[in-house]
Amino acid sequence: MRPLILSLLLLAAPAFAQTATGDLGLVIERATGSLVLIDRSDRAAVGRIEGLGDLSHATMTYSPDERFAYVFGRDGGLTKVDLLTQTIAARTVQAGNSIGGAISDDGRLVAVSNYEPGGVKVFDAETLALVADIPMAGKTIGLVDVPGRRFAWAVWDTGEVFLGDFSGAKPVVTMIGKAGKNPFDAVLTDDAHTFLVGLFGEKGVTAFDLWSPDTAPQKFLTDYGKTGEDMPVYKMPHLQSWAFTEGQYALPAVGRHEILWVDRETQTRTATTPVHGQPVFIIAQPASPYVWVNFATPLNDVVQVVDSRSHEVVATLTPGKAILHMEFAPRGAEVWISSRDDNKVVIYDTKTREKVGEIAAESPSGIFFTARAHQTGL
Amino acid sequence: MPPDRARALEHMVLQDCGSCHGLTLKGGLGRPLTRDALAHTDPDGLALIILDGIPGTAMPPWRTLLTEDEALWIASYLKSKD
Numbered sequence: 128m129r130p131l132i133l134s135l136l137l138l139a140a141p142a143f144a145q146t147a148t149g150d151l152g153l154v155i156e157r158a159t160g161s162l163v164l165i166d167r168s169d170r171a172a173v174g175r176i177e178g179l180g181d182l183s184h185a186t187m188t189y190s191p192d193e194r195f196a197y198v199f200g201r202d203g204g205l206t207k208v209d210l211l212t213q214t215i216a217a218r219t220v221q222a223g224n225s226i227g228g229a230i231s232d233d234g235r236l237v238a239v240s241n242y243e244p245g246g247v248k249v250f251d252a253e254t255l256a257l258v259a260d261i262p263m264a265g266k267t268i269g270l271v272d273v274p275g276r277r278f279a280w281a282v283w284d285t286g287e288v289f290l291g292d293f294s295g296a297k298p299v300v301t302m303i304g305k306a307g308k309n310p311f312d313a314v315l316t317d318d319a320h321t322f323l324v325g326l327f328g329e330k331g332v333t334a335f336d337l338w339s340p341d342t343a344p345q346k347f348l349t350d351y352g353k354t355g356e357d358m359p360v361y362k363m364p365h366l367q368s369w370a371f372t373e374g375q376y377a378l379p380a381v382g383r384h385e386i387l388w389v390d391r392e393t394q395t396r397t398a399t400t401p402v403h404g405q406p407v408f409i410i411a412q413p414a415s416p417y418v419w420v421n422f423a424t425p426l427n428d429v430v431q432v433v434d435s436r437s438h439e440v441v442a443t444l445t446p447g448k449a450i451l452h453m454e455f456a457p458r459g460a461e462v463w464i465s466s467r468d469d470n471k472v473v474i475y476d477t478k479t480r481e482k483v484g485e486i487a488a489e490s491p492s493g494i495f496f497t498a499r500a501h502q503t504g505l
Numbered sequence: 506m507p508p509d510r511a512r513a514l515e516h517m518v519l520q521d522c523g524s525c526h527g528l529t530l531k532g533g534l535g536r537p538l539t540r541d542a543l544a545h546t547d548p549d550g551l552a553l554i555i556l557d558g559i560p561g562t563a564m565p566p567w568r569t570l571l572t573e574d575e576a577l578w579i580a581s582y583l584k585s586k587d
Contacts, residue, residue, distance in 0.1 A: 157528060158519075183528030201527050224532055242533060265535065283534070310562075311534075327563060359558065359565030362524050363534065424521045425570055449520070467520065490520070 140361065143493050148193040148210050152454070152496035154465065154472055154487040155198075157182045162198070163488045164213060167456060167463075169494060170474055170484040180204040180220070186227045186367075186493055189500035191234035196495070197252070199228040205239055207255055210497070217255040227367075229272040232503065237292055240270035247280055249293060250448075255447035259298045261291065269313025269324060269366070271504045273337055279303075279322050281310040281420040288313075288324060288333075290340055304344040306333040311381075312366040315504030316391075320376065325366050327381055334394060347394040348378065348387060357382030362407055362423035367505065370411035370418040373435040377418050379406035386420065387436055398438040403429045409481045412477055413459035417441070421450045421464075430464060432480065442480050446473040454494035508562050513581055525563065530583070534563055538583050572584035 150167040153176075164174035179185075181202035181493050196208040196218060203222035206215055218265045224243035230236070236258060237250045238371050241441050245266045265284025270412040273279050276294040281287065286306050287322055306313075308328030315322050315337070322335040331349040336342040364379035371377075375397060376389045388398040404426030411418050412432075420431045427449050432442040441453040447466025454463045461483070474484040499505045506514070519528060525535035536542065536574065543551065555576040558566035 169553075181527065181529050181531075183523050184533060197508070201533060202529070202531070223525070313562075328561075359569075360563070361521065361565055362568075363563065363568075468516075 138478075146211055148497050150497075151193075151210055152463075152494060153187065153196055153198075153208070154188075154486075154488050154491045154495075155182050155493045157185065157467070157492040158490040160200075160301070161489070162196075162208065163486070164210065165463075165472070165486060165489070165494075167461070170486070172486050172488070176208055176213055176215065178215060179206050179208075179218075180491070184226065184492075185497050186386055188228060188230045188237070188505060189497050191500055193497040193500045194214065195252075196497075197228065197230060197237050199225055199239055201225065203241065203243075205237065205250065207252075207253060219250070219255050221250070221257070222246075225340045226266070226268060227238045227270055229278060229505070231272055231276045231278070231293065232274045233276055236276065237394050238270060238291075240267040240280055242266040245282070245284070247278065247289075247291065248279075249291075249298070251293075259291075259293065261298065261300055263289075263381070268310060271313065271315040271322070273315065274319050278344065279313070279315070279335075279337065281306055281313050281324050283309055286310055286326075286328075288322070288335055289343070291326070298395065301340070303335055304333075305338045306335075306344065307331055307346060307370070311363050314366040315457060316371060317503065319503050323366070323376070325364070325378070325381070327360075327363070329382075332378060332389075345394060348389060348396060350386055351380055351396065351399075354374075354384075358384065358405065361425070362405065362427075364406055364423075365408050370409045370435075372411045372418060373416060375433065375435060377409045377411070379409055381405075386418075386433060386438075388435070400433055400438045400440065401434070402431055402440065410453055410455065411435075412462065413457065414456055415459055415477070417477075419453055419462060421453060424449070427451075444475070444480065446475070446482070447471060451492045452494050454496055457496065457498035462493045463496075465494055467491060506575070510575070511578070514575060515582065518579055518582065530586075540584060540586055543584050546584070548577060548580040548584060550585065552576040555579055 154163040161177040206219040222241040228239040246262040270280040306324035307326040313324040313326040386400040404422030448468035530538040
């Protein structure tokens with residue numbers, strides 16, 4: 128009789144009790160305001176969550192237990208999604224227009240970067256109750272989590288960079304310097320040492336030392352592309368998954384069809400790689416010498432792979448129409464690539480660089496695996 | 506405008522212009538492009554902005570990707586869209 132009792136107990140348990148989330152992920156369906164829940168091991172879509180509003184330019188982060196996703200929508204919506212029940216656990220429309228967010232290192236606070244009205248709002252990760260409201264003089268960009276219950280961000284309109292400390296009873300927000308004209312995005316190095324702010328209104332990238340925030344910021348790459356006219360930028364590059372590899376930063380040139388390689392220690396340019404178009408994402412394939420690059424419209428049907436040792440393009444792939452994002456399996460075996468206009472996510476084996484599967488999705492953009500829960504600066 | 510091209514332009518407005526102006530065109534890094542927001546903008550001027558961009562801002566010139574007729578079609582589309 129024991130096997131029978133056991134099976135009855137299993138039937139009585141909620142269906143999601145047996146789901147582990149470590150190899151799950153979510154794909155943003157930008158036009159329909161929905162998410163596809165994916166199982167990385169099975170290379171399959173296992174559910175869809177709807178009702179998230181305007182998800183153009185949406186991004187997300189995960190709770191430390193990899194159960195909840197916090198989705199930041201363009202329309203100012205902040206939605207907490209439960210991966211186990213495949214439902215919306217909480218949702219607030221917290222601003223008119225927002226661009227991204229991050230979760231604190233302890234998983235207790237979620238911060239959102241807003242365009243309209245410009246500023247940063249901080250919420251309790253459990254309830255989405257407002258914890259702090261920090262108005263800014265313009266659109267906030269490049270928000271990242273910094274260890275010690277802190278967040279850093281920049282302001283597009285003023286070029287100012289801020290460090291906010293939320294570890295005490297009251298937030299302490301400090302302006303730590305000016306990056307330059309029109310910072311478009313920023314990224315934190317994996318050791319949380321350097322906050323790199325990319326500039327659109329002038330040439331250059333400005334580095335802030337977050338281990339010693341009193342240190343004066345250092346501007347570099349101020350003279351790339353001096354010869355020749357810059358080309359139109361039809362899509363702003365993203366820096367969130369900026370590649371750090373082989374002791375170098377791999378950076379998108381703004382207005383040039385190039386990747387710029389910068390020595391991480393000296394902040395001097397070491398090489399330039401001509402590529403297919405205006406780079407949008409340059410992402411390091413984990414545990415490898417390679418970076419993968421996608422491009423701005425109208426040259427966005429191609430993905431290139433570049434070797435960080437030789438700085439040469441070693442592969443040019445055509446996964447589909449309008450490639451918007453790439454997400455690697457945490458240890459690099461596969462890369463999942465969203466093709467917006469082919470309505471699919473294409474899966475490549477990174478060793479053979481051959482396609483090994485695909486999943487249907489409606490106008491997919493960002494792909495986010497739950498392993499992001501454990502990465503600083505995402 | 507041939508129907509196929511009109512569909513492609515509409516797709517371009519929502520998806521590619523939408524990268525900066527929002528999928529619902531309510532704004533983002535770029536200004537709102539809703540019918541209300543453009544109520545006092547004349548279509549020819551709007552078409553010129555699309556073709557030549559706005560120097561010193563993130564608005565790029567689209568002239569190499571669009572004809573003048575297509576830019577004007579987009580301007581009228583934006584001004585009439587719900």
